[in-house]
Amino acid sequence: MVAVEILGIPCKLTEPTLLKAIRVVLGNIAEVAPQDFQRLKCSVTRFVPSSCEDPEVVGFAGGPDPGPVGLRESAGLDSLSAIAVVAHELGHKCTTGKDLEPYRQTFYRYLSGYGRTLWRRVQVPQEPPTLKTKVRDLVADKYASKWGFEEALRHDEPNRKPECFFPPAGQPFELRSPSGQHATFLVTSERELECVSDE
Ligand SMILES: [Zn+2]
Numbered sequence: 001m002v003a004v005e006i007l008g009i010p011c012k013l014t015e016p017t018l019l020k021a022i023r024v025v026l027g028n029i030a031e032v033a034p035q036d037f038q039r040l041k042c043s044v045t046r047f048v049p050s051s052c053e054d055p056e057v058v059g060f061a062g063g064p065d066p067g068p069v070g071l072r073e074s075a076g077l078d079s080l081s082a083i084a085v086v087a088h089e090l091g092h093k094c095t096t097g098k099d100l101e102p103y104r105q106t107f108y109r110y111l112s113g114y115g116r117t118l119w120r121r122v123q124v125p126q127e128p129p130t131l132k133t134k135v136r137d138l139v140a141d142k143y144a145s146k147w148g149f150e151e152a153l154r155h156d157e158p159n160r161k162p163e164c165f166f167p168p169a170g171q172p173f174e175l176r177s178p179s180g181q182h183a184t185f186l187v188t189s190e191r192e193l194e195c196v197s198d199e
Pocket residue numbers: 088092136137140
């Protein structure tokens with residue numbers, strides 16, 4: 001098969017909705033955030049069909065180190081959801097440790113070190129995502145929104161497993177330490193994190 005390239009990035013996918021979504025998303029990023037686009041040209045080595053066993057996972061991407069972005073061709077996404085998924089996965093490929101730092105600091109500040117424990121907890125397969133994993137997803141969405149895909153993200157929201165993400169902007173969530181302290185946080189409309197009460 002002849003390798004296809006989309007804006008210079010090799011692509012092994014053949015599903016038309018996903019191909020179109022990749023074109024739209026990369027095209028927009030190149031226009032509105034050329035620096036992010038240059039970073040993606042280094043960090044995304046190619047687009048490949050997802051080989052993930054979990055049928056609920058529609059996309060995967062590592063961090064900013066060079067590597068592939070995988071997308072599930074059989075997911076049957078409509079065009080707006082496909083755009084949301086592609087933009088989110090590319091958000092992961094732009095996310096650096098520096099992006100995560102303010103969130104880490106917020107969690108470290110509260111609950112007498114319990115926030116720190118939660119942040120540092122290593123993700124165990126089959127268990128709910130850690131704070132850090134949820135923050136990574138939040139930051140990936142922040143990039144997607146910055147690139148102009150807020151509407152697509154909202155459209156795709158019902159397809160997401162709520163337990164894997166923070167609640168939507170403005171809806172508080174609470175963390176409670178084993179010693180009974182609790183702190184309430186919320187995600188702002190800018191996808192930043194605020195502590196709104198701490199006892
Ligand atoms: Zn994600």
